[in-house]
Amino acid sequence: MTWREVFGHDEPYPEQADGIDTAVETADDGGFTVVEGACGTGKTMLALTAGIDRVRDPDSPYERVVVLTSVKQQLRQFEDDLRTVNANLPDDWRPVSGLTLVGKSDVCPYSRERVAGVDDSNVYERCEGLRERTRNLASESGPTTASALAGEARRAQTGLADTGSGGPSYLETAGEPTPYLPELPEHGDTEFCPFYAQFLDDLPEDGEPVEAVPFDFEDAGLLEPSDLVSLSAGFGTCPHSTMGAVLPHVEVVLGNYYHAFDPTTVATFTGSLVDETTFLVCDEAHMLEPRVRDLVSSGVGDRSLRDAENEVTRVIQPVEFDEAGRETQGSTADADLVKGELKKSDVTLRELKETREFLRDLREELDRRVTAHLDREMPDWRADLTRLDDAEIPLREPEEPAVDEISEWAEEVGYDGGTWVRAETVGAVVGRILNSAEEDDKRRAAPGVGRVLGEWYRCDHERYFRELELERTWDEMEPPDSWRRAYNARLALYNCVPSDAIGDRLAEFGGGVLMSATLAPMDIFRTVSGLDALAESGRPVEERTYGLTFPAENRASFAVDAPKFTYANRGSPDEQNPTRQAYAAAVSEVAESPGNVLVGMPSYGEAEWMAGVLRGIVDKPVLLDESSDDGATESLKAEFFGGEAKVLVTSLRGTLTEGVDYRGDRLSAAVVCGVPLVNTSSPRTKAVKTAYDRAFDGSGFETALTVPAVRKARQAIGRVIRGGDEVGVRVFVDARYARESWNGVREYFPDYEREEFQPVSPDMLGFGLERFWSER
Template sequence: MTWKSVFGHAEPYPEQAEGIETTIETASRGGFTVLEGACGTGKTMLALTAGIDRVRDPDSDYERVVVLTSVKQQLRQFEDDLRTINENLPDDWRPVSGLTLVGKADVCPYSRERVAGVDETNVYDRCEGLRERTRNLVGDGGDTTAASLVSQARQAQTGLADSGAGGPDYLETAGDPTPYLPETPEYGDTEFCPFYAQFLDDLPEDGDPVEAVPFDFADRGLLEPDDLVSLSAGFGTCPHSMMGAVLPHVEVVVGNYYHAFDPTTASTFTGALLDDSTFLVCDEAHMLEPRVRDLVSDAVGDVSLRDAESELTRVIQPLEFDDESATSTADADLVRAELEESDVTLAELKELRQFLDDLREELDRRVKAQLDRVQPDWRADLTRLEDHELPLRDPEEPATDEITEWAQDAGYDGGVWARAEILGSVVARVLNSAEEEDKKRATPGVGRVLGEWYRQDHERYFREIELERTWDETQPPDSWRRAYNARLALHNCVPSDAIGSQLAEFGGGVLMSATLEPLDVFRRVSGLDYLEEEGRPVVERTFGLGFPPENRASFAVDAPKFTYGNRGSPGEENATRQVYADAVCEVARRSGNVLVGMPSYSEAEWIAGVLRDRLDKPVLVDESSDDVVTESLKTEFFGGDDKVLVTSLRGTLTEGVDYRGDRLAAAVVCGVPIINTSSPRTRAVKTAYDREFGSVPASDAGSGSQGGAASRSGFETALTVPAVRKARQAIGRVIRGADEVGVRVFVDARYARDSWNSVREYLPAQEREEFTAVSTDMLSFALDQFWDDR
């Protein structure tokens, strides 16, 4: 076979063909292709074609393609392109099977229909509780079997009809009936899940779970979540369990970064996919480093510490009372048996409980001291309090954190930290057996974080206390706990090893985005150098816009730098703000929809006010909000007359959103959206990157640097390069096809000039050539010249 049999369109772009062949050849050698391709150049089809070619090739070791993306819009694009591939396969080919990974809330029949006390807020706890009780009923060694549980649940429907109460009130979901009532059944006094019982009944002993799947999926092509729910629940079996059973046997799996990089998810649900028979497609790969940094960082909240202390007490008390009364109780026997089996002592449990109590007192002392310093009268009005970070060491000087030092001084050695996770698991098992409440136990999570806190180093990891504004009426009126959720946070500043080691689990693949340059930076922070050290090839390709250049105008406006020192706060009026207001209005007043990207939401509000005062066009403002509100805003922007959409460059409307056709005539970006550099966490990341990468020369060819090789500072690597990628993502929304016409404008001297703080070197060579530097007073003329020629 050749890849052209898989490719879903009549002919590929030249760059697509080169990218497909490069990716196939590199993956055949166990390597990864790093591909930057401009928006609209067909990266999704490229990656799927290369991956499916490897999976369908009988001489290849690849068995599946796993797609990871951080943007829901892109997830939909992979689904659409897989459908296109299946629609255009040769007549004698079977469809390429596919599955999109979703959470329990999306597939659990009870959660979807909000019955049986289950909804999206508690589905995980309720599901685990119901499953455990169902397993316990079947595993008691008595007459109860999974089949008998299912039979009882199904007969409840018949009994309802025979009672004369009308037809059976079947639970319906995904447009089809299930064989069960809307409420969960009980066996004796024990609630169980009939869907999970059916799955257990169908599960063969020592067999592949796929044998429990009651429907054919190999020839269905893409199995969408609603299809999975309808087919599974219609047969009376658990859709989420079916997803797990089908997962290793489909050819294309589409998911999110956390499916591969979240330690818990990767080790449980998707672990079977993380091997050398999997071809990886990592989409929106410019987000890989920050997203994985979040996934491999951890935190534990004050409330969790409190709950864990309570859970430990409930396990300890039966043994204390038993010792005092010399009278055995069922609870005491249960606890004693679990401790003996787990090699855990009562003394250890008591020490951990005391440690958590002392830790909360130390946390309380530090938070009060911080608030007394920054806002001495804070108790008088808790509503005035703002978020805070309390660093536990100097962010720019790696050293042991103050909480670890406090613990040592208080007499807690490494044992209480290191054993906390094991003790937490024991506590959870005891309480899950003794208490029927469906609730996620706090102690295992607390134990995990305490263990990581003790094990991880102090150079790559930064520890702090985070105070996040919330409100809890149950706390005293003068307590900071009424206004804050306090967390002990452990931040992985340099996740490259975590990324590289996980990528090494896959057989090969492609990492791609519209904005990966400078590639030398991407390789370092994404752990790809680790792969090369292991002998795995890493091949780079950069494809610019192959569409007619006469259809676009690209300008870098030589305006004063849009930094806080120049512009001040959004409420100020000064010369710098006037220049930016004029430039944005020049772009926005012309025909067509216009996207305006600002460094923050507060700056977006400011420029929106200016535009409303000066333009006749409607002006829409994006705010930090949920997906439903964002989707509604997009729909409003795309429909009707011309509009201006203003957003933060760190929002969701500048990445992964398809502004195809005439949806967008221009995009203008103001400033370089570098995040707050005063944050202790940001300073710690910058310092860690200085230590990790600062002495490494940047490749002249790979990075687009002008002049000789130069080292990359932590500021560049951790802050400047990601900021420029954000700006480029927004600009890339405009031209996405050969027939599209539009204007792209950067406003800031750092895009226009080659100076000590210029960011032009972080643009690919083609973009440096295309973005013509213009003065502020020539922008109007340049725009008129372009649009008049259209």
């Protein structure tokens, strides 16, 4: 067998063949291949072919391929390519089994149909509560109870249908009828989930959970979420539990970064995928560092601290009242239950009380600091809370690693490291007690709060930055002169340098491919993704860079030597200085290109300015993308793609310049203005830069800020040419793209882009555009 029998097309591109050979050989040695490939390289098929080849080779240790991507559109591309692979396998081969991972809201029959009081907003809490009660019922009356529960629910549906009340009474989802009513059944006075009861009943006593799956998935090819739901729910069993049972046994698993890098998700659901028998594919790998940074950072809000304090109190009260010979009030927990759990957990009542006191004092200290900050920044803030904006309150100097002020406060008032760490154990115990004693479907605050407080103490102060985040909300239940009416304050623990977390997790996999269209410079990507550390440990890391394979005559690429688009040069949008005039002129010339034109600006504020300018110049409708929800963004895309040619102006830090399909005639030109650096005055940004300076030999600004900004710009430009017959124009406007100066960014382009994006002066851009379009 060779990988060509797996490859889904007649003949690979030369770049694909080279990439597949490299990935197979490197994975055999337990290593990773890093691929930067421009659009048209066929990266998706490259990675799938290499991984499936290793899985299907009987001499290979690999048992599955796990694909991670941060973009839903790319997930669809992997699904399509897996179908293509299966459609072209040799006749005597069984299909490659595959599964797309989704959340509970996508597969829970009740949530999908918005019945039984379950929807997207509460499906996780409701599911956990129903599962807990179903397990408890199944364990109370012997091993047949799960079967009896499912049977009760089936009989209830049948009985109602027999009444002749008109039409079927069963719940239907994914086009398939289920054997149950749309309402949740009850056993006695206790609600339970019949789908989960059926899954429990099907579980073999000593066998694998996969044996409880009531349908064949090994020969089914790709199992999409709708397939999983219809097959599972039609049998009356839980689709989400079925997904978990199938998960370790399919050959290709498609998911998101959090399925491999979020500690909680790995611990509770996807841990079976993270081992040396998995061939890992990280798509859109330029997003690996920022996405994992978010996943391995943590925090706890003021309201969660309040809820955790209340939960601890509800556990303490039964014991206090029992010892005083009084009837318990304010808690459903039984004193004997609490005492039993405390004994098993080696947690004392005194430790519970100390943790409660710590939580209360922590909230008071947080209140003091937020109030002092607002009094300092806006002394009359109480007069109108609607004027308050999101804010950061650093707990140390961002550029000087040191112990944070909250930790210092805790030590001064007598809370040592044991208090912080003990909160984690106490929180877990409190959660278990309340889950046993209270039947409300609530996610307990105490376990999460305790976990964050433990991390707050354990994490170092050089790579982690601690601050208070003030997020604008509105809560009418809070006093009108309290900041809590306008804000939820959050203790944030931010992982500035996630390379260790990324590298450590990558090391748990057998090998694989990390790929994107924008990874350059490779040496920086290897550093921030932990691959260099992996290589130092003896795991091979191979690099491949493939440029555009489409006809060069179909595209024109310009780097316009205009004044740098920095605040110092451009001023505010109200000013009409020479820098702004130069950018308005350059963008308007590109916008006159035939067809749709995408304009990327460094921020939404600058996008608004440019859209206003173009509406007075360009003879096309000009659309403005504003920071908004997914629904508004999808509506804007549909408007842009439909009808006459238009100009769409957006922020380079938004969602329309990355991962969006502009294939075909959807886009004929893209122009990027400026280098989209994040706000360098933010305390968090300063802390990240400082941490990178210390971790990577003083290259913090380059590594943490400049390179990610250039990747954003390159992603936007890459939207134009998506196929061999497509024609388009790509323009960078800013001297930093055009010159090899001290703060230029051309050095961060791969060689093939530096060659294509030749510098031009602003007055020559119009000539170049006119010549290109006149020849089309």
